[in-house]
Amino acid sequence: MRKMALSCCMLFNLSVPVSQAADSETDQLMAEIGKLQLDSLPGDNIDRNGDGRPDLFFQHEGEYLYELVDNNFDDSVDESWKYNQDDVLVSGRVDENFDGILETELVYRDFLLFRVFSDTDRNGVVDLATEFNDGARSFSEKFYHSxxxxxxxxxxxxxxxxxxxxxxxKTELSEKEFQELWRGQQ
Ligand SMILES: [Ca+2]
Ligand SMILES: [Ca+2]
Ligand SMILES: [Ca+2]
Known part of the structure; x- marks a missing residue:
């Protein structure tokens, strides 16, 4: 597989408003992966349904390998899976409603699903977090605005x-602080 040296910003179209662009690395990645057009990407690609348009991509970014999948063949990525140098799954992002925004993030630890973050109201900020213990759902926390x-x-x-x-x-936290609290615990 070829080594690619491309900046994220060249690869991804921002679909999250700039005002929500966050400071942390994870938030930045989330914003950048918002919407991604497969046919504009260089790299190793596969056309699984034979329509002449790639729908599965493998992309190197630094020490990580990204597997990008277009499951409904609309040229927009619905799943992004991140692997480390040992080919171990680190995290993933999924567009569950095919609107082009990958609103669910899955974090793995020791080969098992550890946390799932969702932006259920699609405002760019995580409002639902679930933690797993030995791969089994342990507890969830949901943030409610009022x-x-x-x-x-x-x-x-x-x-x-x-x-x-x-x-x-009751909480004094904002939705953004709720997200940061969870992300900080990783
Ligand atoms: Ca798609
Ligand atoms: Ca979505
Ligand atoms: Ca949200």
Whole structure:
């Protein structure tokens, strides 16, 4: 596989408003991977459905290998998987509703799914975080906006299923701070 030396900014079209462009590396990547046109990418590509347009791409960025997948063949990436030098899956981003924005992030640790972050209201900020223990869902936290008092809802899981009702607590955090708190724990 060829080694590519391309800047992220050349590869990705920003679909997240610049005002939301974040300072942390992860946020930056999230913004950059927002929308990606496969046919504009150089690199190793595969046309899986034989329509003459590539829908599976492999891209080197620094020490990482990205596997970019267009599952509905609309020339926009729906899944981006990041592997380290040992070919171990580090993280992934998924566009679950095929709107071109990869709103769900999966973080792996020791070969197992560790955390899943979602931007459920698609405002560019994570508002739902789920942690896994030994690959099994452990608990989720959801951020709720309110004009009076923001809240965080927490659901505990047992054997993969909620073990009780969602427990709401008031928070002084903003949605952005909620995201940073979770990201900082990685
Ligand atoms: Ca697509
Ligand atoms: Ca999406
Ligand atoms: Ca959000």
């Amino acid at each position: 004009s009076e008092q923001n809240q965080i809802g927490r659901v505990e899981f047992r054997y993969g299923y909620p073990s009780g009702p969602e427990e709401l607590r």
